[in-house]
Amino acid sequence: MPRIVETTVYELKELSGAAKERARAWYRESCLDYDWHEFVYDDFETVCGLLGVTLKTHPVPLMGGGTREKPQIFYTGFSSQGDGASFSATYEYAPGAARAIRVRAPRDTDLHEIADTLQAVQRRNFFQLAADVRQRGRYCHEYTMAIDVERGSPTWQPMTDGAEDTVIEAMRDLARWLYRQLEREYDYQTSDAVVDETLAVNAWTFTEAGVRFG
Numbered sequence: 001m002p003r004i005v006e007t008t009v010y011e012l013k014e015l016s017g018a019a020k021e022r023a024r025a026w027y028r029e030s031c032l033d034y035d036w037h038e039f040v041y042d043d044f045e046t047v048c049g050l051l052g053v054t055l056k057t058h059p060v061p062l063m064g065g066g067t068r069e070k071p072q073i074f075y076t077g078f079s080s081q082g083d084g085a086s087f088s089a090t091y092e093y094a095p096g097a098a099r100a101i102r103v104r105a106p107r108d109t110d111l112h113e114i115a116d117t118l119q120a121v122q123r124r125n126f127f128q129l130a131a132d133v134r135q136r137g138r139y140c141h142e143y144t145m146a147i148d149v150e151r152g153s154p155t156w157q158p159m160t161d162g163a164e165d166t167v168i169e170a171m172r173d174l175a176r177w178l179y180r181q182l183e184r185e186y187d188y189q190t191s192d193a194v195v196d197e198t199l200a201v202n203a204w205t206f207t208e209a210g211v212r213f214g
Helices: 016-028 038-051 098-103 109-124 163-191 192-203
Strands: 053-055 057-061 068-069 073-076 084-086 089-092 129-135 144-149
Touching: 016 192, 038 053, 038 068, 038 098, 038 109, 038 163, 073 163, 084 129, 084 163, 089 163, 098 109, 109 163, 129 163, 144 163
Parallel strands: none
Antiparallel strands: 053 089, 057 068, 073 084, 089 129, 129 144
């Protein structure tokens, strides 16, 4: 026989401390399935373009049919050993990259160092170095990228000593930089202040114990 059961529900601000934490945990576990990282991806794509790195893309389906090209950026995170970020791309010398990076991110010394390193190694090789970067395997971090470096010399000059390793390490440093941006954004999106604001704006309700209602 049908019965009517009455349940008292509460907004986040009305819950006790422990119940609030349970409500926040529900949001963090269940509601971050949107593309919260898109801003980071967009910024990374811009930074890559300034450095001479062209991200490879792959098609993704659209809800209304058709496809769009999405950069090949990958990550896992953020609490396990082995978490990290990687990407697939091509690289070639970009004139003025070091200056452009400083205009874009004047206080980001990590990016400055990457740009300066690439500038220096390119200068020693008459700006003829190029690289192909490929993500491989099911894990995602800087060491899951296979990186091939070559010198496009018309007279078949070899790369200078250490040039290959320098370019490879610069690409890995770029992947490390990306992961730090993703981790920083994730920490912000899951902070108490942002979670509380989101729960309040959506007027989600919970039981007295902090269990999501409805």
